[in-house]
Amino acid sequence: MNIHINGEKREITDGLSVAGLLEELQIRPGRVVVELNHTIVARESHGSTLLKEGDSLEIVHFVGGG
Amino acid sequence: MEDLLKLAGVSYRSRLIVGTGKYHSFEETKHAIEVSGAEIVTVAVRRVNITDPNKENLLDYLDPKKYTILPNTAGCYTAEDAVRTCRLAREAGVGKMVKLEVIGDDKTLFPDIPATLEAAKVLVEEGFVVLPYINDDPIAAKKLEDMGCAAVMPLAAPIGSGLGIRNPYNIRIILEQAKVPVIVDAGVGTASDAAIAMEMGCDGVLMNTAIAGAKDPILMAEAMRLGIEAGRKAFLAGRIAKKLYATASSPLEGILA
Numbered sequence: 536m537n538i539h540i541n542g543e544k545r546e547i548t549d550g551l552s553v554a555g556l557l558e559e560l561q562i563r564p565g566r567v568v569v570e571l572n573h574t575i576v577a578r579e580s581h582g583s584t585l586l587k588e589g590d591s592l593e594i595v596h597f598v599g600g601g
Numbered sequence: 602m603e604d605l606l607k608l609a610g611v612s613y614r615s616r617l618i619v620g621t622g623k624y625h626s627f628e629e630t631k632h633a634i635e636v637s638g639a640e641i642v643t644v645a646v647r648r649v650n651i652t653d654p655n656k657e658n659l660l661d662y663l664d665p666k667k668y669t670i671l672p673n674t675a676g677c678y679t680a681e682d683a684v685r686t687c688r689l690a691r692e693a694g695v696g697k698m699v700k701l702e703v704i705g706d707d708k709t710l711f712p713d714i715p716a717t718l719e720a721a722k723v724l725v726e727e728g729f730v731v732l733p734y735i736n737d738d739p740i741a742a743k744k745l746e747d748m749g750c751a752a753v754m755p756l757a758a759p760i761g762s763g764l765g766i767r768n769p770y771n772i773r774i775i776l777e778q779a780k781v782p783v784i785v786d787a788g789v790g791t792a793s794d795a796a797i798a799m800e801m802g803c804d805g806v807l808m809n810t811a812i813a814g815a816k817d818p819i820l821m822a823e824a825m826r827l828g829i830e831a832g833r834k835a836f837l838a839g840r841i842a843k844k845l846y847a848t849a850s851s852p853l854e855g856i857l858a
Contacts, residue, residue: 541648562654568646568692573685575692593648595689597659599630600645600675601620601760601787601809 536588547586554581557594567596604837606805608782609698609730609751611669613640616799617829618671618784620809624818627662633812634663637822641669643700643807645676646686670695671732674702678713680720687724699724700754700786700807702734710760710787714741718748725749734786737771743778752781754807757798758788761810765794769801776802792821792828799832800840 536549540560547556553576557564569576570593576584586592605612619639624630634642642663650656663670672690674683680703687699703720705713717733718741724731731750735741742753755775758764765788766772776783782804789795789808798806806829815821 540651543651545651560651560654562649562651563658566658566660567649568689570689575688577692578694593689594651595646596649597644597670597672597690597693597695598647599621599624599659600673601622601643601807 536586538586538588538590538592540592541594551586552582553584553586553592556586556592557581560594562594567594569594604833606782608641608732613669614638615640615826615829616805616833617795617825618643618805618807619812619822619825620807621659621663622809623813627657627659629818630659630813631662633818633822634668636819636826637812638826639668641671643671643673643809645673646690665695669698671698671700673700674720676704677702678704678716680716680723683716683720684723687720687729688727691729696730697728698730698732698751700732700734701750711756712736714738717741718744721745721748721750732784737768737775739771739774739778742775742783746779746781750781752784752804753779754784754786756787757785757794760787761814762788763790763794763811763814764788765790766797766801769797772798772801772803792824795825795828796832796835799829800835802836805829 537546553569572591606616615638617639618641619637620643621630674686677683683703703713703716705711712735721731721733732752733745733750734754737755757766784805784807785798785803786807789811795806812818812821
């Protein structure tokens with residue numbers, strides 16, 4: 536199925552959870568925050584939050600800034 | 602008695618707050634921050650590069666147990682975006698303190714004060730410890746303090762300009778009326794600029810480019826630490842009044858005839 540991740544269209548495995556997606560993308564969950572359709576997904580809900588066609592996901596982290 | 606910076610009930614020995622942007626490497630960032638003595642460091646919130654997610658993370662170099670991480674809302678042009686960024690930052694688990702900046706224009710990077718007020722109101726209500734970046738505007742400072750912000754952070758000069766304090770008189774008015782810490786944020790160019798802010802009685806200085814953009818950032822980090830300390834001590838010591846004419850330092854009695 537297709538979803539948007541950080542503004543980019545990506546095809547991912549059907550029925551994937553947020554935790555599953557992070558694993559597939561090789562992203563350490565402890566260092567990122569995920570927002571699904573403008574709502575933050577708490578880290579403890581990554582496993583239980585299932586993605587569906589057309590979802591829009593933002594995966595952010597801290598970078599150098601002033 | 603130890604002279605400490607108190608921010609929202611937490612005490613800090615260092616009055617220098619540093620940014621983490623513009624360094625050549627995370628290693629250099631880490632080294633400069635260590636040398637600066639800063640205990641609070643600012644960071645920005647950005648999208649992860651999903652095509653190269655294995656890149657090292659800033660927090661691998663800055664232990665949140667050792668440093669107070671202060672997420673900023675740099676790049677936000679609306680109150681809504683700034684609030685959204687703060688909520689994301691809080692979810693990262695580094696605390697509730699945020700540097701609120703809502704930019705009004707990309708040439709000057711001056712703050713949009715009405716939008717800053719709007720965002721501050723929401724964030725204070727949601728329990729954030731809000732440190733707003735503002736112009737050297739005593740009215741904005743007062744409004745944000747009354748709203749419940751934990752400090753006010755007037756700029757010295759435009760972000761990254763290195764011009765030093767352009768309007769010391771407005772900073773003095775802000776200092777005179779503020780009951781929360783006043784932290785000069787942005788526009789400092791060199792150690793004497795930081796020292797001047799501290800000599801005026803500011804509670805701290807936040808800077809990034811002045812250190813990261815120096816030819817030798819590590820040496821400048823040390824210079825800034827010393828500048829902040831010198832300025833603070835001079836403020837506490839109480840400087841002499843300026844006079845037009847000389848006053849002899851040596852006794853006038855016993856001069857050889």
